Amino acid sequence: MSEFSIDYSELAVPEGGDLTEVATGVYWIRMPVPFHPKHINVYLLQDAKGWYIVDTGIGSEETKQLWQKICDRMMIEKPLLGVIATHLHPDHLGLAGWLCDKYRASFYITQREYLTARALFKGNNREDNWELTQFYHRCGLNTEQMEDFIKNTGSLSRITAPLPICYERLEEGQELNIAGRRWQIIIGYGHSPEHACLYCPELNILLSGDQILPKISPNISVQSLEPNQSPLSEYLISMEKFFELPKDCLVLPSHGDPFYGLHNRLNQLKAGHKKDLDGLLEACENPIRAVDSIDIIYKRELKGIQFRLAMGEALAHLNHLWKQGLINRDFDEDGCYRYQK
Template sequence: MLNYPFPEKPAAGDVIEVAEGVLWLRMPLPMALDHINLYLIEDHDGWWVVDTGMDVGATRDLWQQIFDKHLRGKPVKAVVATHWHPDHVGLAGWLCDVWRAPCYMTQGEYLTGLVYTRAAKEHFGWSNEQHQVRSGRGQAGIDSARSSMGGVGRITHAMPTSYRRLEEGTRLTIKGRRWRVVVGSGHSPEHACLFCESLNVLLSGDQVIPRITSNISVSGLEPEGNPLKAWLTSLERFLEVLPDDALVLPAHNTPFTGLHHRLRYLIEHHEDHLIALEQACMTQPKSAVELLPVLFQRELNEQHIGLAVGECVAHLNYLYQRGQLERTVDAEGCYRYRSIDDTLPMRLRKHRHRAESADPIRV
């Protein structure tokens, strides 16, 4: 089970100290997931900001309240962006300019962020169109994806013009404590988490979240990508290199303990989806859009369907590249998937037995 040691959440413009010298704050998001958790780490001569919020609404004003009330007369000396998504990097350029502070990111995240924040509708090319058709969305998907091209740039301040590279094992010394970079992948290309052994604290970004599952998605930028393979590999490695009793400070929901429990739940969650997709493709070939009800038992609106299709394609690419699904192209140019692994009936029996006999891993 997971434990949540902080029943109260920080109010807008305020902070809660969750470990010595580590402050938790929140910024609003204009979507169903209505918040992001951000963190400040105190150094001798300033503060390290971990993630930034989007460049929308009152976020800059709320940051100014944080500066005025909680920095104890010390400047922001560094900005760390765990990954390129706009709720994490949206104000990195602004914060770095205001404080003349360096930005720390992995190379994969920094370069991907530059691509997405500078994209415009005219960059939507034939390969993007083909990806929508291949997924089964057709012209409606093409129109929706084209209209959203450039949306990231509208909620992200211009990216910092330089960065300091984080890599697996990079160590940052902050107020005499060592924070080790642990890199995950799948949700984004090269997601940086920070672990402090002396505090037993993990800043997990979107790599580990307690109550929701991070989106693992294939887009038209890399239509044959296999992010789910990278995601599952990352989760398995985190089980090996990070302690179960760490205090996890995620980007969404609330801080928690029970890291290994959550990692095992996430692995099983995706394994359940994979076998369900194989089963759904046993009788006749199906498209990604036709398979959405296998993964999502709720009605999807236009805001969510693009991410949902991307997640479904991520699972299908994983199975196809493992040789468990056959993929053909129909007359409309849409990919159709059929199960071809003759071990599937045996695996389904084992899966049902495990589901019936084992206690579920609960969040």
């Protein structure tokens, strides 16, 4: 295996509420989502006393029906004990509240993910969105693009069931004992505020959530909530701790198929971000706006949600260079940020 190659497992891809047994007491399920990549992988962990769900899918009727089918089949004799959310995005905790309420199960999540989710999904009750308008204007978006961004702000709450009102906090280094095995909590940053991954040394399996994906780079975006933050810096730093895991562990991601070659995939992701950063740094010989940097990184036309994600990620790369002191950021005559070496 080369420095940048990975090998996929031979596990059968589950469809339509079916389950694939990954290891004794570990099951892989695939739920549909209405956006790329059209699915999310969720997992069931079996304990002597009951079951734990890791991530849930979005809050839709279709997903509810699939979970009902699975629970009716798997939880006749043993109840659902807990729902574990790796992070706050709706495809990961969209049905956490519904499942916890229906089965009186505990909810496990990191503190920053829970509190941020409570703030985001409550929605914006103010009439004046001047902060959003200012944020997007400073990126260099035109009026039509700004209106599209603002219109879609808060749209994720529509596919997220009301969250549980209490939770069990997950923290770095914590261990969950499930079926006599240790599931160690490893916290990643950048894709979301405090993303929890779970590693079981007895099985040599990593539930990587969105932190490490086999084919695509996790979206690392600057959001209007924290416009001057540098999530890419946090992501690159937190990646290093995953090199401490065995390189032959089986990675169970939230999107794509299970794979081997953890260290190689980490090197791929690092190399990809370095290439984008180098390209942006070269482009900043002349002043550019954040919106201009999208074409430099992606080199293709993007629309809709793909454009919105690309805007956040381009800004994350610029903020990383800015925080590193490699480029300056100043206002132009239109009140937009311009970035230059």
